[in-house]
Amino acid sequence: MSNAKIAKILRNVAAAYTIKKIGNIFQIRAYENAASTIEGLTAEIGDLWQEGKLSEVPNIGAKLQEHLNELLSTGKVKHFKSVQKGIPPVVFDLLDIPGVGPKTAQDIARMGVTDLADLRKKIKTGELVSKGFSPKIAQKVMLGLQSLDQQGHRMLLPYAAAQADKVLSYLKKSPDVIQAHPLGSLRRMAATVGDLDFSTSTRKSKSVVEYFCQMPGVVRIVDKGENKATVMLQNGVQADILAGEPESYGALLQHFTGSKSHNIHLRIVANEQGYSLSEYGVKKVRSEELIKTETEEELYHMLGMQIPPPELREDTGEIEAALKHQLPDLVNLRDIKGDIHLHSSYRIESPSHGPGVNPIEEIVKRAKELGYEYVGVSDHPPGFTSTSKEYTINWTKERTKFIQQLESRTKGIRVLNGLEIDILGDGSLSVPDEALAMLDYCIAGIHSGHRGAKEEITKRLLKALESPYVDIISHPTNRLINERESSEADWEKVFEVAAKNNKILEINAYPNRLDLRDDLVREALRFGVKFIINTDTHEVSQMSNMKFGVAVARRGWATKKDIVNTLDWTSFAKRFKIKE
Ligand code: DGT
Ligand code: CA
Ligand code: CA
Numbered sequence: 001m002s003n004a005k006i007a008k009i010l011r012n013v014a015a016a017y018t019i020k021k022i023g024n025i026f027q028i029r030a031y032e033n034a035a036s037t038i039e040g041l042t043a044e045i046g047d048l049w050q051e052g053k054l055s056e057v058p059n060i061g062a063k064l065q066e067h068l069n070e071l072l073s074t075g076k077v078k079h080f081k082s083v084q085k086g087i088p089p090v091v092f093d094l095l096d097i098p099g100v101g102p103k104t105a106q107d108i109a110r111m112g113v114t115d116l117a118d119l120r121k122k123i124k125t126g127e128l129v130s131k132g133f134s135p136k137i138a139q140k141v142m143l144g145l146q147s148l149d150q151q152g153h154r155m156l157l158p159y160a161a162a163q164a165d166k167v168l169s170y171l172k173k174s175p176d177v178i179q180a181h182p183l184g185s186l187r188r189m190a191a192t193v194g195d196l197d198f199s200t201s202t203r204k205s206k207s208v209v210e211y212f213c214q215m216p217g218v219v220r221i222v223d224k225g226e227n228k229a230t231v232m233l234q235n236g237v238q239a240d241i242l243a244g245e246p247e248s249y250g251a252l253l254q255h256f257t258g259s260k261s262h263n264i265h266l267r268i269v270a271n272e273q274g275y276s277l278s279e280y281g282v283k284k285v286r287s288e289e290l291i292k293t294e295t296e297e298e299l300y301h302m303l304g305m306q307i308p309p310p311e312l313r314e315d316t317g318e319i320e321a322a323l324k325h326q327l328p329d330l331v332n333l334r335d336i337k338g339d340i341h342l343h344s345s346y347r348i349e350s351p352s353h354g355p356g357v358n359p360i361e362e363i364v365k366r367a368k369e370l371g372y373e374y375v376g377v378s379d380h381p382p383g384f385t386s387t388s389k390e391y392t393i394n395w396t397k398e399r400t401k402f403i404q405q406l407e408s409r410t411k412g413i414r415v416l417n418g419l420e421i422d423i424l425g426d427g428s429l430s431v432p433d434e435a436l437a438m439l440d441y442c443i444a445g446i447h448s449g450h451r452g453a454k455e456e457i458t459k460r461l462l463k464a465l466e467s468p469y470v471d472i473i474s475h476p477t478n479r480l481i482n483e484r485e486s487s488e489a490d491w492e493k494v495f496e497v498a499a500k501n502n503k504i505l506e507i508n509a510y511p512n513r514l515d516l517r518d519d520l521v522r523e524a525l526r527f528g529v530k531f532i533i534n535t536d537t538h539e540v541s542q543m544s545n546m547k548f549g550v551a552v553a554r555r556g557w558a559t560k561k562d563i564v565n566t567l568d569w570t571s572f573a574k575r576f577k578i579k580e
Helices: 003-020 025-039 045-050 062-074 078-084 090-094 102-110 116-124 135-151 157-172 205-213 246-257 260-272 296-302 318-323 360-369 389-409 454-466 491-500 518-526 540-555 569-575
Strands: 177-182 196-202 218-224 228-233 238-244 275-278 281-284 374-379 414-422 441-445 504-508 530-534
Touching (some): 003 090, 025 062, 090 102, 090 116, 116 135, 157 196, 177 246, 205 238, 246 260, 246 281, 260 275, 360 540, 491 504, 491 518, 518 540
Parallel strands (some): 196 238, 374 414, 414 441, 504 530
Antiparallel strands (some): 275 281
């Protein structure tokens, strides 16, 4: 059972609780949070279950573990069934439409709609409206249906990487395979990946293709030729292989890395120089003579270019820059000196935000293992909306003391005291200034009303950027990949003010966020905006997601000097006005 399927089952339970008005808000949130967590996992939940590691997954409590155990061993859960009893199944399909909640879904079901196709028809023909359904809502539902179509089923990058690793280790076991690489959008580190692409260098293309098709987990061979094949895997992932001779492996790597638009442009450049490029090698157009390109480097050098890092190969100027030998020196994972958006299990009383799994001490230990010079814990504080001002101030005081004590007895790394607070509906902050003044740094983010009008979102962000206490804006667009679109805002204005006020925008490395998006990173750089790459970890193993955030920065053409957590401790402390 795929992670997406399990997440959907949990969301259905949350919806059923809401529809039947059973359970409380915390139970409903628990199911929703578990679903989001599972969607963002790198590993298959079924694998974790088999390895007895369900308890290590954040947001999955004891009761839920029991339910998942029943689900994965029997295929169904008695409790889920009883909760959903009496609700027409179509309601749960309708909930997949963006913008359709339990109430609208029920209204639509009551009109006799049987499935999504039927709904589409009944809106188009006007049947729904003629039966008394609100024309305004019908129009909204239609838009939702359209964006549902566009969503498709693209994999999150870390998930794709983990699945590709399995295929790759299988390929490398074949004695006929000289080299094997995962290519396509995965090598370019795009935020989502449509299908997996593999290249192999071999003297025996046909037998390698055969070997690939016999891989455990292949449920269907979609297409098979002499040197290539496409298969469908058990987990619903499609994988392509392209095999070639070692002498022209460079051309194969280049071709199958893409992107398509990069390739098309590169072929034009090659033609202008009298060459013809293809996945099979490089030829001189006149003589038809094949030129050896064992490596990708040889191929690009032959064209008189620098080698564009795969992350840049989207034909957005990298070919021109490479021809002029003016490619930027992109930031690298090894440049990163700290991670300061991390959630711990420190006592929080915030009904809308979940805590992390691990105590602060474990986070610090992991940060040391990663070789960081500093680490910052940024829990969600109790906000104005849930508690009194005095309570928040006292809570922050106590936590500050706790972290300062931990810092004073910790060697080899600096431990920083931060919080991730909310930018409220009117742009004000969820925590009083007296509390913010105690912190080493403050991250502020929008955590509600993401679908607000462009002007509203812009106003909220701009107001937060004017606060002297705010250092960083977390996950600025608030998109959740495959779930929620980016909020709309006047990004140019936001970037202009961020740069002017010396504020930092976060590149959030969490798998289904990767936010600020790569295209906006590039735009923000033009305004001189600085970034920080954080993992937004809720369980320590997620601290390894840093590389995916770095990939976003690279895809946005960012260099080391654009990213503040590449600074060493002394410079970082100065930047944040923290006592050294
Ligand atoms: P995806 O799978 O949608 O995430 O994106 P890609 O980039 O992995 O695309 P895919 O799997 O269709 O193809 C892999 C690479 O093969 C692509 O990045 C470039 C190359 N390629 C595919 N189709 C064409 C084409 O029509 N022309 C050229 N020149 N290259 C192509
Ligand atoms: Ca692909
Ligand atoms: Ca492909």
